[in-house]
């Protein structure tokens with residue numbers, strides 16, 4: 085049986101995205117630009133960060149998005165910090181929680197609270213190169229193809245069901261920076277597409293595999309392939 089990966093409120097313009105950030109915010113901007121289109125089925129209701137002094141918060145403010153800062157108090161047990169984050173996110177009543185360059189590992193309780201509605205983008209073709217320094221890992225491994233993956237977040241790091249992937253060629257003269265830039269450009273195409281399919285309910289997950297039932301079997305709209313020419 086096919087099932088939607090989630091049970092948000094009914095698909096439509098009113099779907100609410102809470103975006104968690106901790107970096108420069110370029111994926112946030114890509115998603116916000118997509119949301120600005122009238123035809124887009126969702127809106128960003130909260131951008132949540134642990135610090136004010138990051139690029140993503142500055143970008144969010146420039147875009148007029150509601151920003152909420154939940155500072156990390158390292159003197160508190162991790163579970164307490166995570167409970168604070170969880171209640172801040174819950175207050176925004178999101179249908180979807182979107183990690184856009186969010187660099188902290190979320191607690192099992194947080195992941196469970198938004199199971200099937202928590203989405204991440206990772207800069208590699210998972211399951212290859214989970215964790216950090218993915219472009220360095222790809223260059224060291226000598227792969228010819230690299231890319232980015234949007235996936236549902238589960239308790240196991242970088243292991244949840246894959247929702248979409250963008251592939252880029254690795255060039256012989258690439259270094260980490262050039263490869264990262266090529267991947268990032270594709271991330272900005274991929275993330276809004278996957279989110280739209282999720283929000284509209286045209287993407288389903290079955291036995292840990294995702295697909296778009298309305299699309300031809302040989303043309304997956306959420307597989308972005310390179311031009312190697």
Ligand code: GRF
Nearest residue numbers: 107108109110111185205207
């Ligand atoms: C992206 O490469 C994303 O895949 C990874 O962190 C980076 C965030 O970049 N999870 P930005 O903050 O969206 O510019």
